Amino acid sequence: MSDAHSHTHSHGQSCVVSRGETEALVDEFVASLRADGFRRTDALVALLRVMIRNHQPYTLAELAEVEDLRERDQATIYRLVMKLKDAGKMRQLNLAGRVSYFQLVLPGHHHDYLRCESCGEVQEVPLPCALAEVERELMHSLGWKGLHHELEFIGLCPACAD
Amino acid sequence: MSDAHSHTHSHGQSCVVSRGETEALVDEFVASLRADGFRRTDALVALLRVMIRNHQPYTLAELAEVEDLRERDQATIYRLVMKLKDAGKMRQLNLAGRVSYFQLVLPGHHHDYLRCESCGEVQEVPLPCALAEVERELMHSLGWKGLHHELEFIGLCPACAD
DNA sequence: CGGTTTGTTGCAAGCCAATTGCACTTAAGG
DNA sequence: CCTTAAGTGCAATTGGCTTGCAACAAACCG
Numbered sequence: 001m002s003d004a005h006s007h008t009h010s011h012g013q014s015c016v017v018s019r020g021e022t023e024a025l026v027d028e029f030v031a032s033l034r035a036d037g038f039r040r041t042d043a044l045v046a047l048l049r050v051m052i053r054n055h056q057p058y059t060l061a062e063l064a065e066v067e068d069l070r071e072r073d074q075a076t077i078y079r080l081v082m083k084l085k086d087a088g089k090m091r092q093l094n095l096a097g098r099v100s101y102f103q104l105v106l107p108g109h110h111h112d113y114l115r116c117e118s119c120g121e122v123q124e125v126p127l128p129c130a131l132a133e134v135e136r137e138l139m140h141s142l143g144w145k146g147l148h149h150e151l152e153f154i155g156l157c158p159a160c161a162d
Numbered sequence: 163m164s165d166a167h168s169h170t171h172s173h174g175q176s177c178v179v180s181r182g183e184t185e186a187l188v189d190e191f192v193a194s195l196r197a198d199g200f201r202r203t204d205a206l207v208a209l210l211r212v213m214i215r216n217h218q219p220y221t222l223a224e225l226a227e228v229e230d231l232r233e234r235d236q237a238t239i240y241r242l243v244m245k246l247k248d249a250g251k252m253r254q255l256n257l258a259g260r261v262s263y264f265q266l267v268l269p270g271h272h273h274d275y276l277r278c279e280s281c282g283e284v285q286e287v288p289l290p291c292a293l294a295e296v297e298r299e300l301m302h303s304l305g306w307k308g309l310h311h312e313l314e315f316i317g318l319c320p321a322c323a324d
Numbered sequence: 325c326g327g328t329t330t331g332t333t334g335c336a337a338g339c340c341a342a343t344t345g346c347a348c349t350t351a352a353g354g
Numbered sequence: 355c356c357t358t359a360a361g362t363g364c365a366a367t368t369g370g371c372t373t374g375c376a377a378c379a380a381a382c383c384g
Binding site: 039040041059060061074075078079082098099100 | 380
Binding site: 039041043044072073075076079080097098 | 330331332333334335336341342
């Protein structure tokens with residue numbers, strides 16, 4: 001009952017960074033992490049390399065499939081992701097049902113998503129997001145602090161719509 | 163590692179329907195469900211009574227605690243919810259991490275939510291939502307069909323913000 | 325450069341919401 | 355009533371996380 005979505009989701013290509021530029025960003029990122037008690041380990045570097053080079057949401061399972069992380073324990077990746085999240089450097093997105101997606105927090109790289117409820121495809125919304133103003137209004141009128149948001153449009157992708 | 167949020171979340175009161183009016187809406191809802199092969203069972207009526215009278219997102223666990231559903235098997239509730247979802251009458255919201263929330267689809271009763279990342283409190287956004295136009299634009303320019311959306315603002319509620 | 329401290333990792337076990345198989349019950353429609 | 359297909363309870367399984375523990379290895383110190 002209820003459809004499955006258990007295949008590999010294709011993400012929109014979005015935000016790909018060149019090889020050399022990635023290394024510099026990774027170094028910078030790791031350096032900033034030192035303050036949070038992180039050490040420069042192979043696993044951390046490999047994880048950041050992937051998530052910086054291709055800035056998009058990944059499931060833990062997807063990360064475990066990636067080059068240089070493939071042969072690592074999933075618990076290791078899990079703990080890295082969680083620690084990054086605790087440090088405020090990682091965001092947990094609840095795009096689909098029971099699996100969580102994770103995406104690095106890179107200031108100025110916010111995105112909303114479209115998800116196909118038939119095939120599970122996820123793609124970025126190619127329009128600027130105008131919710132920052134709503135956030136400001138909510139913080140002002142309701143007293144909430146530090147708001148960000150998660151917006152997902154759900155429907156049928158062109159391929160599944162027939 | 164990573165905070166827990168495992169307590170009972172308080173939902174904003176929102177959309178409460180009077181006792182008598184609820185019964186009428188339940189009857190109407192059940193009637194429309196006949197077309198999808200549903201039968202009028204006690205469990206279905208009890209479920210709809212709750213979810214129509216107080217139109218808000220519920221977890222399966224919360225539903226299982228409710229009057230008239232308390233002594234029922236959780237698998238029964240689960241299957242009702244899934245079948246309603248398959249019939250397009252129920253929406254699965256991914257508000258928090260591990261657990262899913264479900265909310266009946268009642269045309270014209272759309273809401274966005276605010277969630278506190280410290281205490282887990284969820285409340286409705288008390289502002290009109292202006293994304294219908296974005297949906298139209300996306301369907302037109304990208305060829306997606308039947309779009310709806312899920313929008314959640316995340317931050318610290320007034321109580322947790324100090 | 326060794327030695328110490330403390331974060332990191334692998335492995336395996338555990339957790340828990342969700343999911344399913346099966347046999348029994350019951351609503352709906354003759 | 356009687357038949358049929360949907361609904362239900364119970365128990366068992368799945369699967370994505372989550373954790374305890376002992377072995378490792380960065381980072382730091384003298």
